[in-house]
Amino acid sequence: MAQQPLPADGHDDDGLLELVSVKHREVGRGPWTWATICRDGGIAHLFDRWYASGRKHHARLCSNAGLSTATGEVAGLTDLCGQDVEALPGAGAVVREVACRLMDASKAKGGGGFSSIPQSPDNTAIADYDVPQYLTTAVVEFLRVLNLDCGLPHRSDVEAVNLQNVVRPAMRSLGLSELGAEASYQSVVAVIETAARDNH
Numbered sequence: 653m654a655q656q657p658l659p660a661d662g663h664d665d666d667g668l669l670e671l672v673s674v675k676h677r678e679v680g681r682g683p684w685t686w687a688t689i690c691r692d693g694g695i696a697h698l699f700d701r702w703y704a705s706g707r708k709h710h711a712r713l714c715s716n717a718g719l720s721t722a723t724g725e726v727a728g729l730t731d732l733c734g735q736d737v738e739a740l741p742g743a744g745a746v747v748r749e750v751a752c753r754l755m756d757a758s759k760a761k762g763g764g765g766f767s768s769i770p771q772s773p774d775n776t777a778i779a780d781y782d783v784p785q786y787l788t789t790a791v792v793e794f795l796r797v798l799n800l801d802c803g804l805p806h807r808s809d810v811e812a813v814n815l816q817n818v819v820r821p822a823m824r825s826l827g828l829s830e831l832g833a834e835a836s837y838q839s840v841v842a843v844i845e846t847a848a849r850d851n852h
Contacts, residue, residue, distance in 0.1 A: 670710040673698045677717035679806055685720045686753050689729075693717075695750075696757035696766055699794055703768035707790065712799040716806045733798045751783045751791045811837065 673694030677684070684693050698711045721727040728746060737743045755772035758765035765771045768790075772781060805813070819833045 668709050669705075670712055671698055671701050671705070672712045672714060674714045675717075677715060681717070683718045683720045684715070684726055684802065685722075686726045686749060687756065689713075689719070689726055690750070690753035691757040691760050696754050696761075696769060698798070699754055699791075700766040700768050702794055702797070703790060707793055710797045710799065711794065712801060714801045714804055716802075716804040718802050719800070729795075730800050732795045733800055734796065737792045737795045747788060747791050747795070748783060750795070751787045752778045752781045754787070754791070755781060755783070 675692070675694045677693075690696050693715060694713050698713060702709060702711050719725070719727040719729065729750070732740060732743055732746055737747060752772065754766075754769045756778075758769040759771035770784060770787065772778075815833055815837055819837045820830050823830050823833055823836070
């Protein structure tokens with residue numbers, strides 16, 4: 653079953669919100685793995701927000717990096733998203749993997765970790781983690797409402813399109829030289845990035 657996007661206003665038919673995390677990944681860092689998508693890729697953050705908001709909203713991870721297709725890696729996660737996970741064969745192993753990686757991400761965050769995710773134990777193999785039942789149950793529910801959109805363009809592609817279709821036409825319409833298009837674009841990006849960090 654294909655994942656259905658929500659309308660542009662971010663609400664589904666029941667009026668619920670969609671929690672969204674957008675993560676850029678440089679080309680040289682490769683695709684997301686189990687460890688990186690939970691720790692750095694926003695899954696743990698999304699899960700924590702979803703849990704704190706009453707476990708009722710939809711969640712979406714948007715990224716320009718794909719999912720690792722190596723054996724035992726994260727690519728199979730897309731097959732579970734938006735599905736009745738418990739009815740799918742072999743889903744239990746993926747649910748446990750997600751729960752364990754969430755615990756790792758909570759520990760890596762330091763301090764109190766994420767409020768809804770216990771931290772992984774010290775010096776213990778992931779196969780031996782004692783995953784609380786509440787976390788397993790919550791991961792199943794979370795996967796039902798999670799949508800992964802990991803095919804977005806890379807930064808260089810976005811810049812090229814914006815320069816050609818937005819910045820240069822805007823500068824022409826203002827009677828400005830297009831020679832400063834790239835510098836102007838970078839200035840706008842810097843302002844947006846600063847504002848995004850300040851409002852995180």
